[in-house]
Amino acid sequence: MTARRLVLVETGAHQAGGHRDHALDALTDAARSALVVAPYGVTGESARALAVSGVRVVRPAGVLSEALLTASRMAELVAAAGRRVFASRRWPRMLRRAPHQATLVGRCLAEVACVRTAHREAEGASVVVLTASEALHGAVGLLGGPHIRFVHEVNTTEDLPVRLLGRAAGRGRRAVLALTPTAAVGEELSGRFPGLRVQVRPFAVADPTERLTADERDFARASFGVGDDEAAVCLVGGWWPHKDMDVIDRALGWLDAPLHVLVVGWPLDLGLLKRWSRLPQVRLQVVPGPASPDLVRAVYAAADAALVARRPGIAKESGLVIDAVRLGVPLLLSDHDPALTARVGAADWARTFPAGNSARLAILLSDLPRLPLPRPCPRAAAALGVPTAADQADYLTRLAVELKETPR
Structure with missing residues (x-):
């Protein structure tokens, strides 16, 4: 079975390094008809590989999606400035953590813009966020639409303002399925977000x-x-x-x-x-x-x-x-x-x-x-339980179909 209408979202596709690049290239090659949504473009190596596979790369489009992406950039700038200002341990812990909270909000906004664009570009598609934030899952589901999201690790905990945002968008979690590459990450994610559906699935792919x-x-x-x-x-x-x-x-x-x-x-x-x-x-x-x-x-x-x-x-x-x-x-x-x-x-x-x-x-x-x-x-x-790219693409497509059919 060849995966069809698979849309892959990668917010960090413009940054070289890590096995994210390999997974993106391999999955799109296996899916054949895949589409990639990358808010800041892709690296030169990925661009060449995707072109060979005939994969189209798009950026968030539409008034709302573009506005969300602009807001995401502003949140990241605030976070960067905050990390410089509050780097010293002399500041209260709440202030030292504030830049990380701004990062979580910025990543959420970028994901919403990308998921919305994915559904707009390929109606009825199976949307997968390859490198998702560890927070505000429901907000992305509520504002962006149904999708699968790979959460690789949990680095930053939510402080009160971000938790309140997450609770306000809590019903959006029903439109989301989180995949974690290990059981340990899955247990941590489930413990922090009791209403979130979580499954364990390797992210990496390997072909002989x-x-x-x-x-x-x-x-x-x-x-x-x-x-x-x-x-x-x-x-x-x-x-x-x-x-x-x-x-x-x-x-x-x-x-x-x-x-x-x-x-x-x-x-x-x-x-x-x-x-x-x-x-x-x-x-x-x-x-x-x-x-x-x-x-x-x-x-x-x-x-x-x-x-x-x-x-x-x-x-x-x-x-x-x-x-x-x-x-x-x-x-x-x-x-x-x-x-x-x-x-x-x-x-x-x-x-x-x-x-x-x-x-x-x-x-x-x-x-x-x-x-x-x-x-x-x-x-x-x-x-070791590592799937091939073709098996992973098929699995993600089937899983996305099941997600859409689940009553919300």
């Missing part, structure tokens, strides 16, 4: 055809100067607070064998990188800034393993884990999320280490040249 080829690996390793008898590990993506860079820092200092460390992404800790460049066993190569998908793919291709280290208790979906599996790259993974650790299980292409345990990570890194890991097989992603 995306796997790296032997030629790609040989070319990438030669490009990065990784010899046949040498090992390389890659660190992909920005160094966000949920990532445990301290455990990696200590482990690299304890290596007993040379190791190429390939870093790509942004933001990065330049001070930490400078320290790594001076370590005797580390051969550091850095590709800073938002990188193109082709360059990220080359970094994965050159690596003997991808390293994912997070702080204990982080239970949101890891796009880096899915990327490694779909591309066929072995994995070194902290056991920060028991559910993810259980899913990986005893896979021969992965090694886990206790979150925060630098000594164990140092052993795994030092063993890479001597005991290389096998690559995940083409069925590894499916074994």
Whole structure:
């Protein structure tokens, strides 16, 4: 079955980075007749991929939708100014949190504008917000229309003014179905919004055809100067607070064998990188800034393993884990999320280490040249429960039809 009349909303499509870009491109390619609503356009790489698939990209249209988008921009400007003014802990907690509340309102307004446009551009379509806000779900449903929304994580809680807005639009939740990539995020969302329908569904998609080829690996390793008898590990993506860079820092200092460390992404800790460049066993190569998908793919291709280290208790979906599996790259993974650790299980292409345990990570890194890991097989992603793009598109379309048929 091929998904039909699927409209994908991505408010951050203009920003490079993350597995959001891959999901958007893959889903539109699988759906064929999909439409993308992106308030600020899409990245150059996505624009080219969408053009090849014959996908039309539109921005919010109509007087009301355009006004909502303008109001959203103003809310974001207020939030940015507030973060600068109230950054000091000398301010009362309520004032320090106010910019985040403005961000929630701004995201809500942008989503409403996009969902309204989606229904206007393709009447009767299945509308899916790929990266939705963690708040004001009912307001988007009430003012925008029926839709499915992927909520990847819950970062900001609602203060009283935003909660009151949410309650005023409470009946709009009946027009919304929230999907969360992990059960832990789903439980948190359900606890904060008791009337919201929530289902667990992976966001990431993986197709066996995306796997790296032997030629790609040989070319990438030669490009990065990784010899046949040498090992390389890659660190992909920005160094966000949920990532445990301290455990990696200590482990690299304890290596007993040379190791190429390939870093790509942004933001990065330049001070930490400078320290790594001076370590005797580390051969550091850095590709800073938002990188193109082709360059990220080359970094994965050159690596003997991808390293994912997070702080204990982080239970949101890891796009880096899915990327490694779909591309066929072995994995070194902290056991920060028991559910993810259980899913990986005893896979021969992965090694886990206790979150925060630098000594164990140092052993795994030092063993890479001597005991290389096998690559995940083409069925590894499916074994982890990750759908193909075609399966995801079909699932979302069917789910949207069921949502429309549900009495509200």
